[in-house]
Each structure stands twice: as structure tokens, then as C-alpha cells.
Amino acid sequence: xxxxxxxxxxxxxxxxxxxxxxxxxxxxxxxxxxxxxxxxxxxxxxxxxxxxxxxxxxxxxxxxxxxxxxxxxxxxxxxxxxxxxxxxxxxxxxxxxxxxxxxxxxxxxxxxxxxxxxxxxxxxxxxxxxxxxxxxxxxxxxxxxxxxxxxxxxxxxxxxxxxxxxxxxxxxxxxxxxxxxxxxxxxxxxxxxxxxxxxxxxxxxxxxxxxxxxxxxxxxxxxxxxxxxxxxxxxxxxxxxxxxxxxxxxxxxxxxxxxxxxxxxxxxxxxxxxxxxxxxxxxxxxxxxxxxxxxxxxxxxxx
Amino acid sequence: xxxxxxxxxxxxxxxxxxxxxxxxxxxxxxxxxxxxxxxxxxxxxxxxxxxxxxxxxxxxxxxxxxxxxxxxxxxxxxxxxxxxxxxxxxxxxxxxxxxxxxxxxxxxxxxxxxxxxxxxxxxxxxxxxxxxxxxxxxxxxxxxxxxxxxxxxxxxxxxxxxxxxxxxxxxxxxxxxxxxxxxxxxxxxxxxxxxxxxxxxxxxxxxxxxxxxxxxxxxxxxxxxxxxxxxxxxxxxxxxxxxxxxxxxxxxxxxxxxxxxxxxxxxxxxxxxxxxxxxxxxxxxxxxxxxxxxxxxxxxxxx
Numbered sequence: 043x044x045x046x047x048x049x050x051x052x053x054x055x056x057x058x059x060x061x062x063x064x065x066x067x068x069x070x071x072x073x074x075x076x077x078x079x080x081x082x083x084x085x086x087x088x089x090x091x092x093x094x095x096x097x098x099x100x101x102x103x104x105x106x107x108x109x110x111x112x113x114x115x116x117x118x119x120x121x122x123x124x125x126x127x128x129x130x131x132x133x134x135x136x137x138x139x140x141x142x143x144x145x146x147x148x149x150x151x152x153x154x155x156x157x158x159x160x161x162x163x164x165x166x167x168x169x170x171x172x173x174x175x176x177x178x179x180x181x182x183x184x185x186x187x188x189x190x191x192x193x194x195x196x197x198x199x200x201x202x203x204x205x206x207x208x209x210x211x212x213x214x215x216x217x218x219x220x221x222x223x224x225x226x227x228x229x230x231x232x233x234x235x236x237x238x239x240x241x242x243x244x245x246x247x248x249x250x251x252x253x254x255x256x257x258x259x260x261x262x263x264x265x266x267x268x269x270x271x272x273x274x275x276x277x278x279x280x281x282x283x284x285x286x287x288x289x290x291x292x293x294x295x296x297x298x299x300x301x302x303x304x305x306x307x308x309x310x311x312x313x314x315x316x317x318x319x320x321x322x323x324x325x326x327x328x329x330x331x332x333x334x335x336x337x338x339x340x341x342x343x344x345x
Numbered sequence: 346x347x348x349x350x351x352x353x354x355x356x357x358x359x360x361x362x363x364x365x366x367x368x369x370x371x372x373x374x375x376x377x378x379x380x381x382x383x384x385x386x387x388x389x390x391x392x393x394x395x396x397x398x399x400x401x402x403x404x405x406x407x408x409x410x411x412x413x414x415x416x417x418x419x420x421x422x423x424x425x426x427x428x429x430x431x432x433x434x435x436x437x438x439x440x441x442x443x444x445x446x447x448x449x450x451x452x453x454x455x456x457x458x459x460x461x462x463x464x465x466x467x468x469x470x471x472x473x474x475x476x477x478x479x480x481x482x483x484x485x486x487x488x489x490x491x492x493x494x495x496x497x498x499x500x501x502x503x504x505x506x507x508x509x510x511x512x513x514x515x516x517x518x519x520x521x522x523x524x525x526x527x528x529x530x531x532x533x534x535x536x537x538x539x540x541x542x543x544x545x546x547x548x549x550x551x552x553x554x555x556x557x558x559x560x561x562x563x564x565x566x567x568x569x570x571x572x573x574x575x576x577x578x579x580x581x582x583x584x585x586x587x588x589x590x591x592x593x594x595x596x597x598x599x600x601x602x603x604x605x606x607x608x609x610x611x612x613x614x615x616x617x618x619x620x621x622x623x624x625x626x627x628x629x630x631x632x633x634x635x636x637x638x639x640x641x642x643x644x645x646x647x648x
Contacts, residue, residue: 171604172604173604174604183523184523187523187530187531218592218596219592219595219596220486220487220490220591220592220594220595220596221595227490228490228591228592230592256595256596256599257595257596257599257600257603258599258602258603258626261603261604262603265603265626268625268626269625269626285592285596286592287592287593288523288531289521289522289523289531289533289588289589289590289593290590290592290593290596290597291523292522292523292524292559292560293521293522293523293559293560293588293593293596293597294593294596294597294600296559296560296561297560297597297600297601297605298600298604299561300560300561300564300565300568301474301475301476301477301564301601301604301605301607302600302604302605304604322571322572323561323568323571323572
């Protein structure tokens with residue numbers, strides 16, 4: 043599986059998954075779950091103000107007959123109702139609707155009905171980039187601002203699980219930096235080296251970690267050969283790109299979306315079930331791809 | 346001037362500039378200066394081991410008859426000889442050949458014959474990106490690891506000078522971050538806001554600064570409109586992209602080069618004359634574009 047078409051094929055081969063949507067009266071979110079249903083990616087349970095959900099659905103000519111709608115007018119209550127469906131196993135993944143991120147995350151972290159696992163939460167963005175055979179898993183471009191070394195271990199573990207679910211048996215993890223050598227004046231390079239050692243010592247498993255790496259040595263085999271990197275485990279063939287902090291990650295993420303030819307999808311991980319937290323500015327296809335990515339991960343978690 | 350073709354036209358209209366090359370016995374550098382000469386971008390003075398320069402030139406079928414060659418066998422001495430040509434006004438810009446970056450920068454900073462100005466040195470990368478009407482000036486993606494607020498003022502001043510030289514009368518400067526709002530837990534956003542205020546107060550001039558900005562709001566007018574940013578001075582129309590640190594800058598730089606359709610060129614600024622410090626992995630066209638960018642800046646400095 044090295045592109046989104048392959049991922050969608052894989053999803054269709056799984057048992058149908060269900061996404062519970064918190065505060066579902068949002069046109070873009072309804073369009074995405076309708077497309078997900080039509081393409082056999084996932085079913086949806088729509089929790090929110092039923093009148094408004096029907097009103098929004100009518101405005102986009104959406105037929106709600108195939109969807110379960112649960113009427114909860116209050117946003118906080120709607121989110122808790124939706125997340126409880128996932129918590130109780132009645133749905134397989136959890137999606138944000140017309141509720142602010144803070145309120146949505148509060149429901150994700152709710153001690154009684156939420157999706158806490160004790161693991162750190164982190165964001166994974168999956169990219170198909172024109173000209174590249176592999177897909178890239180970017181982490182963390184949206185959730186943890188300045189990850190500590192311990193946070194980075196958690197981010198790697200979460201992202202490796204997603205990669206495994208996507209069929210990458212032993213993903214290559216590149217802790218990125220501006221340079222590919224350890225520089226004591228650049229903490230990101232020191233931590234990248236520590237992560238590499240922890241992987242060699244068996245403290246980080248299920249993957250191969252090799253850093254610090256510059257972006258070109260991580261993703262471009264030709265650049266890696268040209269620079270003559272020897273004795274490295276990653277030579278332009280990274281699967282997972284680990285960013286030093288949220289600024290580097292987010293700016294790179296948006297650079298890819300706005301300047302390269304890409305397809306992408308994102309989920310929040312470290313939770314009992316995958317969480318879909320797309321933003322207003324994400325495209326329709328990105329929202330659908332995110333549901334598909336969540337479904338693949340939910341399938342792996344159900345095994 | 347909104348692409349490299351325009352920049353090359355502008356260079357041809359200027360008086361011919363001369364580049365002094367330090368340790369010129371490098372095939373890629375000789376190819377670039379030969380192309381620069383053929384395209385009327387710049388002449389070159391080649392300083393280094395003359396035997397080796399002739400040998401390398403022969404290996405790439407390069408005719409040296411139009412070039413002044415100065416025979417200095419020792420690399421350190423060759424660099425000092427070359428930089429002195431620029432220092433003394435016998436050449437207009439200074440270029441790195443087959444010498445390590447450290448040794449090359451030592452010559453740039455030499456107190457007697459170097460190119461110090463008292464201003465901080467910083468790196469400027471100019472990008473033409475397919476699909477965008479404007480060119481983007483990225484700073485600093487290669488020189489200052491973790492710029493302080495004061496460094497950022499210096500980087501902006503240096504980069505604004507380059508933008509002016511390229512015909513952008515009042516460049517829009519976007520101090521980038523993961524988010525577009527000030528967050529006290531994210532120093533990059535606090536500093537971006539401070540830079541904006543300093544610009545409003547007249548401490549940073551010749552440009553419009555507006556930050557913090559996320560990458561999409563900085564470069565993509567459609568994304569900026571979609572997110573409904575109001576009261577901002579930059580709405581997807583930034584010229585200068587200021588990065589929070591070298592990791593964010595360098596990873597973005599390499600992401601652009603390796604995933605988008607771009608043309609680019611880079612120089613080191615803050616010096617008495619523009620310095621060309623391309624790396625081995627830069628393409629031939631990038632090296633030629635860098636000479637052209639340096640020539641435009643040298644022309645402006647000569648006024």
C-alpha cells in the first residue's frame with residue numbers, strides 16, 4: 043500500500059467501521075461522512091442538534107436515511123454522547139463536528155466516557171506526494187508544541203502503530219533536523235541521536251530509527267546518494283518524519299499541502315480509538331482520507 | 346520581477362559584475378561560472394591551484410580563455426586572495442569553491458581583507474514556486490541556528506535589502522509559526538508579535554511585518570480568505586518568510602526543493618558584498634541562479 047487508492051482498497055476489504063460525529067451539524071463534515079458511506083469507507087452516527095443536522099443536510103442535498111441521528115442539543119453533552127459510543131464499542135472512531143477543538147478534546151480526555159489510554163496523544167499526518175513511491179507519516183505537526191525526548195518516544199510509538207496498520211511492517215523513522223550530524227549546540231540533533239540509540243538498544247521497537255537527518259537525506263534517495271551518506275540505516279527511504287517541534291512540523295505540513303502535488307489525511311492517536319480532528323481549512327478529500335486512515339487504524343486495533 | 350527569468354533579464358541590463366571564486370578547482374562551480382559568463386550574468390576571477398583549475402576545466406571541456414586565473418596553491422591563502430579582490434572592489438561578489446564552509450567563512454570574516462560590516466550575517470533563499478505569482482524570500486534556512494529577537498531584526502533587515510534589490514519596493518514579511526495567534530507558551534509567536542510592533546513603531550523599516558502567521562495564511566490568498574483572517578496586513582501575499590529557527594527553515598527549504606516545482610537561488614548577506622555559498626547538493630541551475638541573485642544585490646549596493 044503506497045498511495046491513498048491502495049489505502050481505500052484496503053479499507054473496503056475490512057468489516058465496515060462506524061464513526062461517531064460530535065456536533066454533526068456542519069456541512070463540510072456531513073459531506074465527508076456522506077462520501078465515506080458512498081465509497082464504503084465507513085458508516086456514521088450523527089450526534090448533535092437533530093433539527094439543525096436535518097437542516098444542514100437538506101442544504102447540501104444529503105439523504106440522511108442511511109444514518110443514525112442522535113438528538114442532543116447541547117454541544118458538550120453531544121460530544122460526551124458521541125465519544126461514549128466509541129468508548130462503549132458502539133462506534134470505531136470519533137470525529138469532530140461543529141465544536142471548538144478545546145471542547146472536543148475535553149470529551150476525548152473525559153475520564154469516564156473518553157478515550158484515554160495513558161499514552162501521550164499525538165497527531166499523525168499521512169502524505170502521498172507526487173514523484174515519491176512511498177507515503178510519508180509526519181508527526182507531530184499539530185498537537186504537541188515542544189515535545190520532550192520522552193514525548194518523542196511516545197510520538198514514535200503512536201506513529202509506528204499507524205504505519206503498521208497501513209501495512210508498513212518495519213517503518214523507517216527519521217528524526218529530522220537542519221543537519222545530519224550531532225551538534226551539541228542543537229538539542230534537536232542530540233535528541234535525534236538519543237532516539238536512534240534507544241532504538242538500537244531495544245527501547246523503541248517495531249521500527250528502525252536513524253537520526254539526525256536533514257529532509258533531503260530522509261526522503262530523497264538521489265540526494266542521499268549524492269551526499270554520499272555511508273553507514274546510515276535511512277538513505278532517502280524514510281517512512282516516518284519526526285519533527286523537532288510543532289513549528290517545523292506545521293510549516294512543512296502546510297508547505298506540502300500548498301506547494302506540492304499531494305493527497306493527505308490526518309488522525310489523532312494515542313487514544314483507545316482513532317480520532318478525526320480535521321480543520322476547517324482541510325479540503326473535502328483530506329477529510330475523507332482522514333476517515334479512511336482512521337478506519338484502517340481501527341481495524342488494526344480490533345484485532 | 347516575479348520569476349527567475351525576470352531576474353536574469355534585470356541582471357543583463359546591469360553593468361557586468363565580477364565574482365571572485367575561492368579555491369576554484371571544482372567542476373560544479375566551474376560549470377556554474379561558465380554558464381554565468383555565457384548568459385551575461387557575471388564574469389569570474391578564479392583563484393586557486395592553477396594547474397588543478399586547468400585540469401578540472403579540461404575534464405568538463407571548459408574554455409578558460411575568458412577567465413582570469415590567479416594561482417594560489419594553499420586553500421586558506423587562495424580564499425584570502427579571492428576575498429581581498431572583493432574587499433578592494435576588484436570583484437563584486439565572493440563565491441565558495443572547493444574549500445570547506447568553515448575555512449570559507451573564516452575568509453569572509455577576516456578583519457583585514459574580509460567582508461564584515463558589523464551587521465549579523467544571514468542566509469537568504471529566493472524561490473519561484475509553480476502556481477504562485479510572487480517569489481518568496483526565505484530566511485534564515487542555513488546560517489543562524491536559533492535566532493534571538495535581535496538576530497531576527499537583523500535577518501529581516503538583510504532580507505529586506507535583498508528584496509529591494511530584486512524590485513520589491515515594500516516587501517511583506519511574515520514571521521512564521523505553527524499558529525497565527527500569540528500564544529505565551531510559544532516563544533516564536535511572542536517574538537513574531539514583537540517584530541510586528543517594532544515595524545509599526547518604525548524600528549524596522551522598508552517593509553510591512555505581520556506575524557505570527559501560519560504558512561498557509563502567509564502564502565496562499567485562498568487559504569487566507571477561507572480562514573477569514575481579518576485586520577491582517579498579510580493575506581496570503583507575503584514576500585519574505587521568516588522562520589522561527591534553522592530546523593523549521595531548513596526542513597521547509599528542502600521540502601520545497603524536493604517535492605514542489607521550484608527554481609531557487611541563495612546568498613549570504615550582511616556582508617560588504619554578496620556571498621555565494623551553494624552546497625554540493627544544490628543543482629547546477631540553483632548555482633547559476635545564486636550568482637544572478639548576488640549580481641542583482643551587488644548592483645544595488647554599487648548605487
